[in-house]
Amino acid sequence: MSAWLRLALASMTLAGAAQAATPAGPCGADLPDKGRQTLQSGTTTVVWVPSRWPIPVGQHFSLTVQVCAPEGQNAPQVLRVDADMPLHKHGMNYRTTLKDLGQGRTRAEGLMFHMPGRWRVMVDLAGSPQNLRLSRELDVP
C-alpha cells in the first residue's frame, strides 16, 4: 500500500471518528438547562432538551438530543424519536424528522403534545445485537 494511500485512509478514519465521537466533558454540557432530561443505559448517556420549556400543549417543538458514549467509543446513532400517552393509548399526530448535527447530536423536529397529561418521550438508538430504547415520562399541564 502506498504511503499516500495509507495517509488518506488514516485521515478518513480520523474524520469518521471525529463525527461519531462526542465532545469531551459532561454529556450535553453546552445544552440549555431548561427542560433538560438526562437518561442513562449502561454506558450510554442521552441528554435531550426541548426547544420550548415548559412544553406547551398544542404547539410544535423540537428536541435536541445528545448521545454520549465512553471516551474512545462511538456514540450510537439516533434512529427515531417519538412520544405517546401510555394511559390514553395513543401517540402523537405527527411523525418526527431527524437532523444530524454531528458529534452525536441530533435534532428531532415536528413533535407536538396535543393534550395535557403524561407523555412518554422515546429515543431509539442503533445498537447491537439489538437497538436500544431510552424513555422518560413527563407531565404536561
Add this chain to the structure above:
Amino acid sequence: MALQVSIILAGLALAAGALASTPGRLLDFTPAERQSILQHGPWPPPPARDPGNALHGRPEALALGQMLFFDKRLSADGQMACASCHLPSKAFADGLARSLGKEGLDRNAPSLWNAVHERWQGWDGAADSLWSQAIRPLIDPREMGASPGHVARVIASDPQLSCRWQRLFGATPASQDSDATALVQAGKAIGAFNASLVSGPTPFDTFREALARGDTRTAARYPLSAQRGLRLFVGRGQCNVCHVGPMFSNGEFGDIGVPFFVRPGQVDPGRHGGITALLASPFNLLSRWSDGPPEAALKTRHVELQHRNFGEFKVPSLRNVANTAPYMHDGQIATLRDVVRHYSELNMERLHADGESILQPLRLTPGESADLETFLRTLSDPGAQKWKPAKLAPCQPASTPAMSTAP
C-alpha cells in the same frame, strides 16, 4: 294616592339598586382549578397569520376578500357565495345539520369565527390554510362548481372587483399568467378576509380576567351555575383535555363515539380522508403557491396518516358554541343540551378500538348537565351577532389614491 305611588316607586327603585349592588358568590376554586381556568385565556390571543398568504393583513386584500365572500357570481350558476353556507347572522355557519350546495352535502358548515387560530381547516383538516380552504368549495362541483377561468372572468368583468384586483396585484386577472393564479389569489383574498373574523371577549373571559387579577367582586358576578359548570369542565368532566387553551380546542382530531355513517353503506373517513386529501392537494403549504417560509409548512410536512384517524373529526373550538347548533361533523346532535347528554351517556361501544382511551360516560345529574350547559353558553361573544360587513368606498383606478376602507 300620588304620595302612596311615589313611596311604592321609591321602594322598588331601592330594591333594584340593592340587587344590582348585591355581590354574587365565588366558588372556592382550588389552585389547580384556578390554573386550569386561567389557561383558557387571555382572549384574544396573540394575532395569528393565515400561513403562506402574502395578502394576510393587507386592508386592500381584506376589502377584496369581503366582496368576493358575498358574491354569488363566483359560483358556476350564480346562485351560491361563500356566505351562503357561512352566514354572518348564523355565526358564519348556516344552522343546518348538513349544508346544501348544488346537492346535499355530507357535513355541517363550521363557523368561521376565529378560524385563523385553527391549525387545520375543515372537520377533516384537509386544508392547512384559510386560503387553500377557500379555494376548495369554489371549485367543488357539489358546492360552487366554478372553474379557475370562471373566477378570473367574473373578476375581470366587474369594474369594482377588477379595480381592486389591479390595485392589489398590478394586473387584471385576464393578463396574469394563468387562471390558476387568479384562483389562488382570489382564495388568498378571501382567506385574508376570513382571517379578520376574530370574535370578542365573552362573559367567561370577563370572569377569567377578574380571577387572574384577583378581583373577586367582579368574578363573583359570573353566574354560580356557570362556575359550577366550569368546575366540571376542568375537573371531573376532563373536557379541557381536548378543549384546551384560549380557543377551547387543541386544534386536533378525536373520536368521541359519534356515528360516522354518511348514508347506508358509506362512512365518512374523517381525518384519515382529510390527511389524504391534504397531502394530495396542489394548494397545500408544501406547494409552489405558498408564500410562506419552509417553517410555515412544518405541520404539513410532519403530519402522519394513522389507522386511528379513520372516523376522527376536528375538536371544534367552543367559542360561540351556543350560536352554532346543530353540532358534530354532520350536525347530528341538535342542541347543546343534547351534546352534554352525549357525553353524559357516552356509548363506549361506538368508540374505535384504537381511539382515545380516556373517554368515559360522565353520568351527570340533571343539575350538573344544566350547569355545564350554562357554562358553555357563556363562551359566546355578545357582539358577534351584530357583525356587519365593512362599508367599502368605491375603488378608484390606480392613478388615484386607494379609497377602500378596512373593517
